[in-house]
Amino acid sequence: MGKKVLIADDEPNIVVSLEFLMKQRGYVVKVAGNGEDALSAVGDFGPDLILLDVMMPRMSGYDLCQKVRENPAWAGIKIIMLSAKGRDIEVTKGMAVGADAYVTKPFSTRDLIAKVQEMLGE
Amino acid sequence: MLQSWVIIPVSLAYIGVLFAIARYGDSRADQGRSIIANPYIYALSLGVYATTWTFYGSVGRAAGDGVGFLPIYLGPTLMMALWWQVMRKIIRISKTNRITSLADFISSRYGKSALIAGLVTVIAVIGVVPYIALQLKAVSQSFTILVRYPELAMSGLREPSPVVSDTAFWTALLLATFTILFGTRHLDASERHEGLVAAIAFESLVKLVAFLAVGLFVTYGIYDGLADIFSRAAAHARLANLFAPLGGAAGSYASWAWLTALSMLAIMFLPRQFQIAVVENVDENHLGKAIWLFPLYMLAMNVFVVPIAFGGVMHFPGLAVDPDAFVLTLPMGEKQEALALLVFIGGLSAATGMVIVETIALSTMVCNDLVMPVLLRMKWTRIAERENLTGLLLGIRRGAIVAVVMLGYLYFRLAGEAYALVAIGLISFAAVAQFAPATFGGIYWKGATRAGALAGLSAGFAVWLYTLLLPSFAKSGWLPIGFLEQGPFGIAILKPYALFGLEGLNDITHAMLWSGIANVGAYVVVSVLTRQDAAEQAQAARFVDVFRRAGEELDVHLWKGTASLPDLMALLGRFLGPERAQAAVADYARRRGFASPAAMPADAGLVQFAETALAGAIGGASARIMVASTVKEDVLSIDEVRSMLDEASQVIAYSHELRQKSQALMTATTELRAANERLQELDRLKDDFISTVTHELRTPLTSIRAFSEILRDNPGLDAAEREKFLGIIIQESERLTRLINQVLDLAKLESGRAEWQMQEIDPRMVIEDSIDATGQLFRARNVGLEARLPASVPPIHGDRDRLVQVLINLLSNAAKFVQPDSGRVIVALSAGPDTLRVAVTDNGPGVRAEDREIIFEKFRQAGDTMTEKPQGTGLGLPISRQIVEHFGGRLWVESAPGEGATFAFDLPRAKAPAVGPAPGG
Amino acid sequence: MFRSVIKGQRLLAVFLLGVLLFNYPLLALFNRAAEAFGIPAVYAYVFGAWTLVIGLLALVIERSR
Known part of the structure; x- marks a missing residue:
């Protein structure tokens, strides 16, 4: 069974593209459109990796990331932050709250896939 | 009678x-x-x-x-x-x-x-x-x-x-x-x-x-x-x-001018005028x-x-x-x-x-x-000892x-x-005019000395005696007339009306000229040649610098010696009477902040006060004598006084300058801080705006790039999927274009560079055009749209295209937020006394109270109430509000969550056309 | 204080104007057998100039109150 990837983003078209890319590589994909849905999906779905948008309704990507990192049971989950906010301060903040990588939108699909594979040890 | x-x-x-x-x-x-x-x-x-x-x-x-x-x-x-x-x-x-x-x-x-x-x-x-x-x-x-x-x-x-x-x-x-x-x-x-x-x-x-x-x-x-x-x-x-009396024998212009000058002095120095x-x-x-x-x-x-x-x-x-x-x-x-x-x-x-x-x-x-x-x-x-x-x-x-x-x-x-009595008017004037140099010099020239004043007054007075008073005696027959006509002892050069051979002037002009020269000359020359003693210097400063107000402080330090309150009190009492003296000293003590006179030190300030109080009764010169006899004064050397004065006036000058400077500095600092805060605020806003705009631009770009790469890397995609991904690319490109246009539009509106085609327009036409433009959207979502327009409304003054823009924005917002199929939108037009009101009412989810102003801010969509991220740019409402306000109206929202929302704006009615024939018609 | 200084300067200007008006050579221009309003020129001039000076004094004093 393939590794599980949770896609948390509120932009429907971006979600479509990410879903396509992940499924194409054989990952099991679940989608959440806001931060709260994403948090519950972390528990239910048990992803190996989260593609996490920062600017989401109800709970921001930062907050979600922090919550995931607070729970030792979820320590193995890799988190790649995706954001249209590319200022240094935002990247630093993302890494500070426990993200494993920070990818600025728009991104290269090849680079993103490479990064996902690297994180999942493939 | x-x-x-x-x-x-x-x-x-x-x-x-x-x-x-x-x-x-x-x-x-x-x-x-x-x-x-x-x-x-x-x-x-x-x-x-x-x-x-x-x-x-x-x-x-x-x-x-x-x-x-x-x-x-x-x-x-x-x-x-x-x-x-x-x-x-x-x-x-x-x-x-x-x-x-x-x-x-x-x-x-x-x-x-x-x-x-x-x-x-x-x-x-x-x-x-x-x-x-x-x-x-x-x-x-x-x-x-x-x-x-x-x-x-x-x-x-x-x-x-x-x-x-x-x-x-x-x-x-x-x-x-x-x-x-x-x-x-x-x-x-x-x-x-x-x-x-x-x-x-x-x-x-x-x-x-x-x-x-x-x-x-x-x-x-x-x-x-x-x-x-x-x-x-x-x-x-x-x-x-006498119709043209000047210049002739009766009076030259020179004597006219001298007489004017003499009277200028008389109005100040006649004792009654001074009084x-x-x-x-x-x-x-x-x-x-x-x-x-x-x-x-x-x-x-x-x-x-x-x-x-x-x-x-x-x-x-x-x-x-x-x-x-x-x-x-x-x-x-x-x-x-x-x-x-x-x-x-x-x-x-x-x-x-x-x-x-x-x-x-x-x-x-x-x-x-x-x-x-x-x-x-x-x-x-033994007067000084009297009780x-x-x-x-x-x-x-x-x-x-x-x-x-x-x-x-x-x-x-x-x-x-x-003659001595008949002519006394002007002779009197000339006598008191002798006080002018010592007085004017005294209040403007610190260097004038006692010896100079004494010399000037004496010289001027002597010349006046000789050239005016004695001749008037001679004319009255009290002195031999030869004194006038041949000069004293026959010395012609000393003739009182033609001193040193100066002829051709009338007696007053002649006397004014000579006494003036003697008086001012002696005053200035002797003042320059002599030195002031300590008391003079103190007084000179008090007089010349009277408006600097520091006079009192200066005096207080300009005295060295020992005094006792009872002695001074007794002195005052002898001249003013005991009660008045008591009252005066008590008053002075109060002013200096002492509860009773006894608590007050008998210092230079008190001595100064006593002397001034006494001067009111017996004059400055006598007061000086009396005070000097009562208190034990140390003689201040001229150098001591000078250094005291210099120091005091320097301190005053410095502190004055310092006060001015620090005041100016404080003002500048305050202004600078305010300006800086404004700048920082502007900077912050601009930064936020750019960051937000960047974010908004990147979002559609992300989709466009992702799907473009997917299409590139997957040439074997089936037709339906290709179609879908290409559709997304086009849709996001449109979104990007719209966003760029609106950002530019808003920038133009905010900077005041937008062009306005102001004209009289029929608001009903605006509404109908907007309904036509958004018809497709409403039909697509199957939302009902109803227009409630009065039969006739007065025209308004505005830019037609801009108003259509506002209405399209409101209508498309309404269409997007109501539920498909069950949604209903009403656009209504009504005329008030001064304004026209356009209201767009929907039956959508409504706007929460805390969001009612936020939604008019740039890129601030009331996202939290929505399950789905709206497709707007977050600039439509700010732009609409800018436009309405430009026309002198206002745009607002009324809503209760769950019961729909009404976005309405008022526009001022066009001014009634001028009654009567047009100019030139 | 500042206003007082300005006032002083304006009054000084009136003074200088008065000195000019009340002396040779302006005075000499009117010292002739001419009449204005049935009044010999020099008297009419002096009283006119005098009135003017007083008016200016009043203007300076009262305006800034």
């Missing part, structure tokens, strides 16, 4: 009125409700300048030379313009130092020199007592003329009557009594004589009314107006020459109005001088009528007895006013600056008053018709 039994009671009644006014003024002053504390009374009391010399004499002068009287009044008019600066300073100095006379003023400036005080007093007495005599003479003469009614000729007028039946004598006595009663109520002369001033102001009014009355009578009663007098005068052999203008001044702000009111008074006093003079000359051809008496004899000749009596009273008021004030001023000087210093210095009198000196002081003051008035009377009896 012009018998002496009428005239005398009327005159006495007039003087009785003066008493009443003075009493009333004093009693009001005692109650603290001054009747003279206003600029009008102040200006009127300055009218004491107009004496009988004006009242009777101006007409006499005008009959002789036409214009010669005018500079006497033009000079003071000009001087008043300078009073704002000069006189204000003198008043301030006098109030600060409790100065009570001109002699006190000048001597105080030069180290409280008793010698200068005495010299000034002597000059003033010699110069002015004859002037008092002139007033008495005028009263006596006018009385004689009046009682001879109906006879007008002057024959036999000159013979003196015995003293007991001499009106002048009784007038003098009466005036001395008046002056004693109202001029020496208090000892402290710096407490003003309010009642007396009120009486003087009243006198100014009386003489003006009397003179105007006779002027009007002569001009319009005897003659037929001004033009009539002058046209007749033009035909008169002698008067015709009224400075000592009796209640409030230095009264100067302001007086600066134009007093010249106006003089103008009114002079308007009829020439008409009366010309009228008189023509009216009494061949009769021996003295032109000086025209104001009196013209009404008499016309049998206007009441008017003649009024004129007599007017002349009486001019005389009495002058005598009273001049006597007060002179007696203060004689007592404080001549008698007291001498008495205090004469050890054998209570108030009685003695009052006695001297009263004695001086009687002496001055009686001296005047004596001079009048002795001189009679002599």
